[in-house]
Amino acid sequence: MSKLLQSHDYTVDHLTPSIVLYEPSFEGWLSAVFYVYGNKLQNDDSLQLIAQDCYVPSLIAQATSVTTDEDNAERVLIKLNKLLGRSGMRNILWGFLSEKHNIGTILFQVVKYAIDYPSRHIMEDLGNLNVLELVQTVKSVGREKHRMEAFVRFEHTTDDIYFARVEPDFNVLPLIGEHFRQRYQDQHWAIYDLSRGYGIYYDKSQSTPKCPAALQTITDLDDTVLRNPASIHSEDEQRYQKFWQGYFTNVNIKERKNPRLHKQYLPQRYWKYLSEKQVLPNAEHLQKRR
Secondary structure, three states, rough: OHHHHHHHHOOOOHOEEEEEEOOHHEEEEEEEEHHHOOOOOOOOOOOOEEEEOOOOOOOEEEEEEEEEOOHHHHHHHHHHHHHHHHHHHHHHHHHHOOOOOHHHHHHHHHHHHHHOOOOOOOHHHHOOOOHHHHHHHHHHHHHEEEEHHHOOOOEEEOOOOEEEOOOOOOOOOOHHHHHHHHHOOOOOEEEOOOOOOOOEEEEHOOOOOOOOOOEEEEEEEOOHHHHHHHEEHHHHHHHHHHHHHHHHHHHHHHHHHHHHHHHHOOHHHHHOHHHHHHOOOOOOHHHHHO
8 A cells, every 4th residue: 555655646736626716707717818818827727717606616626816907907918819819708798798607717717728729710620629719608698688689678767868688698798788778869868787796877968969878887776676677767767668568469370379489589588578478467458358
């Protein structure tokens, strides 16, 4: 037994993974990348980059927290722009917004691949497992972005603000804001992500004929409003929902119902925010017609 122990003399550092914790923001991740290269950790096969709010402490892992440094983050961003170009940086950003538990490590490995082989078009190399996973993740984020743009339902409130609640699988609010900003410049509106506790707000009073207003970030909304938005519905909104439910009910052809196809094109997880899928308390006439 003593000979066996002597022949396998491993150090603890060799066995335990190295973990770099970054603040949960894109700039925080960029700062962690700078830290890794600044401390020459990039060739550590066990290296992981994990967001601080996703990290579960371990007795064997060695974790180091990195604070966000705007200057370091900008230096990394400039370098990546040169290496990856516009489309490559889009993939990096969209991948980060997926919030997958291991996305920080995957993105770092893709960045390392780009730095090690600057002349290659790495985003086309789907033989690299990290690039492949990133490309697949970006496709999923893109589908969620498209669905949010299609299925967001605004509800008119007593404050003359059109308000929508969403719970996307990925953090796509930064990606869909411009879509709505360009299309709804003549009204106040807000979209709030219930899962992540923040939203975006458009104030039309700050727009000009040549330039729409900038989007604002909102947080800490009243829980009562978030749980029961009907409490702040305007009278017009109540009528519109009633009319829309009546239209949806009456154009439906019962004999041609295809629930499976319907759920394929309109996933059930979105239904709770669609007015046509709800029945208002004063809509007994719709129930009688079904």
